[in-house]
Amino acid sequence: MPLQPGSYALGPDDATLTVKTERKGAAAKAGHDLVIDVTSWSATLDVGAEPSATALSLTADSRSLRVRAGTGGMTSLGDEEKAAIAQTIDDEILEGAPIEFRSSGVEAGVDGGLRVTGDLAIGDARHPVAFDLAVDGDGRLTGGARLLQTDWGIKPYSALFGALKVADEVEVVVDATLPAGAAA
C-alpha cells in the first residue's frame, strides 16, 4: 500500500534508529559486534502525491547513542561496559558532532518502497548517501544504509595498538511505524 500524502513526524517514540558495528583485526575475538540505539532524534517525512515530491529530513543527537547489545568477545558486555562504550563514542569518535540528513531526491523503489538520496552531515563533514526504504501495508517503514566512517573523516575506533578495530563500514537501520492519522 503506498504511503498516504502528508507530513509524518518520526522519533524514538514510534521508531528505532540503530547503528550496527562489526569488529575486525587480529584480536577481533576480544571485541564485540555492537547494536547501538540512537535515543534522541527526530525526522520528518513529507510524502507528496508522487515519490519525486517526497522529502525526508532527520537530525540526531550524537551524544544519545546507547549500546543495546554486543555479541562475541571474551566476556559478555555488562551495563558498565556498555556505558563505557557510549562514553568512548562521545569522547573519541563522534565528539558530540551534530548529525543531520536531508534528502535531495526520492524515487519510487521496489514494491512500493522509496529510493532516497541526500546528504548526511556529521559535524562539518558532509557526504552523499543513498538508501532504500520499504513500506508495508501497515505503514511500517524499514530500511538502512551502509556507511564508511572515514567518508566523514571519522577514524574508526581501535585498541590494542590496532589489533582490535571497529570496521570502517557501519550499518544504520531505521524501523518506523508511521503514526496513524498523523498525516496532515
Added chain:
Amino acid sequence: MVELDHSFSTGKPTDYNWEAIRDLDRIIPCVAGGSVVERTGPTTAKAEIKVKMGAMSMTFAGTVEVVEADEDAHRAMLRVKSREVGGAGYANADVTFALTDGGGTIHTAAQISGKAASMGEGVVVGVLDGLIQDFTTKLQAI
C-alpha cells in the same frame, strides 16, 4: 616465550639515558596504561598496567625491578612480574636495555598466560610489538 627486539632514539647523551631507564618513576609511565603503585626500594616498585580492549580492559599488577645494571656497558635489565587482577593469567618479562649514544636497543623476553594468551601467539606478538613501539616513542620525551 615471546622475544622481541626494538631500537629507540632519544637524541640525548648516554649518561642521561642511563639514569632515565633505571628511574622506575619515569620509565613505568612510558608504558601505555602503566603506572607506579608504590616505590618499594631504589630499584624496585609495585606497578600495574591496564590494557584496554574496547569496552573491556585487563589489569596486570605486580613488581618491576632493576635486576642488572652494568654501568660500564650501559646495559640494564628490568624484570616485570605481574598477575591479572581478577583472573588467573600472568604477564612476566625481562626487558634488557643496551644503550648507545643517543638511544639504544631493547630486548624483550615475555611470558604471558590466561585470557590474553588465549587470543593466540600471533595476536600476543602483535600487541606486544605495538606496546613496545609506543614505549620507544615515549622514551624520546623522557
